[in-house]
Amino acid sequence: MFTPRGPSLRELTVQALSSVEHGYDLLASKFDETPFRTSDRLLEAVTDTLRPLGPFGAGLDLCCGTGAGLPVLDALCTGRTTGVDFSAGMLAEARAAHPAADLVRADALALPFAGAFDLAVSFGAFGHFLPAQQTRLFAQVHTALRPGGTFAFPLPAPPRVGSPLWWTLLGFDGAMRVRNALWRPPFVMYYRTFRLADVRAGLTGAGFAVETLPMESLGRREDGSPRCRMVVARRTAERRAAPAAPRAVTAGVTGRARP
Numbered sequence: 400m401f402t403p404r405g406p407s408l409r410e411l412t413v414q415a416l417s418s419v420e421h422g423y424d425l426l427a428s429k430f431d432e433t434p435f436r437t438s439d440r441l442l443e444a445v446t447d448t449l450r451p452l453g454p455f456g457a458g459l460d461l462c463c464g465t466g467a468g469l470p471v472l473d474a475l476c477t478g479r480t481t482g483v484d485f486s487a488g489m490l491a492e493a494r495a496a497h498p499a500a501d502l503v504r505a506d507a508l509a510l511p512f513a514g515a516f517d518l519a520v521s522f523g524a525f526g527h528f529l530p531a532q533q534t535r536l537f538a539q540v541h542t543a544l545r546p547g548g549t550f551a552f553p554l555p556a557p558p559r560v561g562s563p564l565w566w567t568l569l570g571f572d573g574a575m576r577v578r579n580a581l582w583r584p585p586f587v588m589y590y591r592t593f594r595l596a597d598v599r600a601g602l603t604g605a606g607f608a609v610e611t612l613p614m615e616s617l618g619r620r621e622d623g624s625p626r627c628r629m630v631v632a633r634r635t636a637e638r639r640a641a642p643a644a645p646r647a648v649t650a651g652v653t654g655r656a657r658p
Contacts, residue, residue, distance in 0.1 A: 404429065405429050405432035405433050406426060406429045406432075410429070414426050415586060416578075416582060417586065418584040419527055419587055419588070420486055422586060423488060423489050424486050424488035425488070427465065427489045427492050428488070428492065430464065430465050430489065430492065431467070431492070436464075436465070436467055437467045437468060437522040437523050440617075441553060441627070442468060442470065442471055444553070444614045444627070445468075445520070445522075445551075445553055445614070446471050446474050447614075448614050448615075448616075448629045449471075449518075449520075449551055449629070449631075450475060452549065453475045453476075453518070454477050455475050455478075455518035455549065456477055456478040456516075456517035457478035457480070457481070457515060457516045457517055457518075458476035458478070458481070458517065458518045458519070458520070459472075459481050459482075459483065459512070459515075459520070460480070460483070460519075461483060461507055461520065461524065461540065462483070462521055462522075463482030463483060463484050463493055463502070464484055465489050465492040465493050465496065466482055466492070466493030466496050468482075468521075469482055469493070469497045470497075472520065475518060476518060478517070479501055480500050480501070481500065481501040481502070481503060481516070482502050482503070483502075483504075483505050484504065485504060487504055490504055507528075507536060507539065508528075508532060508536060508539060509539065510539045510540070510543050512542070513542055514543075514545050517545055517547075517548050518549050519540050519543060519544060519548070519549070520550075521552045525552075525593040526588050526592065526593060528587070529587060529592070533597070533601045534605065537601050537604075537632075540605075541605045541634055546634055547634060547635070549631060549632065549633050550632040550634070551629060551630065551631050552629070552630055553614060553627050553628070553630075554593070554595060554598070554611075554627065554628050554629075555627045556625065556626055556627065557591075557594075568590040569591065572589045572591050572592075575588060575589060576589075595628070595630075599630075602630075606634060606635070607632035607633060608632070608633045608635045609630065609631070609633075610631050611628040611631070612628065612631060613628060613629075614626075614627045614629055
């Protein structure tokens, strides 16, 4: 799962006992050598699924990390591409790999944008937001998009109950809950708290019209259902009032060379 250049067990342990932000700062230089990086196969499937809906203008990669998803925006968008993340370390890696992108350090729950983008995407970051925070997150994306803008992200089908993957994710989330009950600062990362029904309801409440598209290149399960769906949420209405967002992380914007 990890390449020889990936983090050691000790480094992963230190990261797991840190805050989310500091943990990713520590892991940044080796993050792309871990299985946590979004796979190229998934990124290509996202591009193929969204291409018929475009082209789009300006694009945003929400919680961009080291920038693996930025090429998706480059392929789909005719305007500027921007990545936002709250980890300075991850943004530094993204800046080195994608010097033509605009990179912004900010909290996803307090985005410093208003009506700036036509497409927003995100990959593998939603486990860092507790269910109670999802409505606020969706409201922030709604505000960042222009009217008619699209928020899109892949959502894998849940593993079959009792399968090895189901037990693995259940065990991981359980261990994380114990860790957060006993240790501060918390490290929020859960795999079983982002369910399609809840996501659809939250997006609709934030002012999005929601549909899902099968990502055919990733195949189908034995029952014929897609292994992964693309959630496509279009900003078609003014969002409902949302709880006040927390103060943003000190933000820094680099020119056409960002994280």
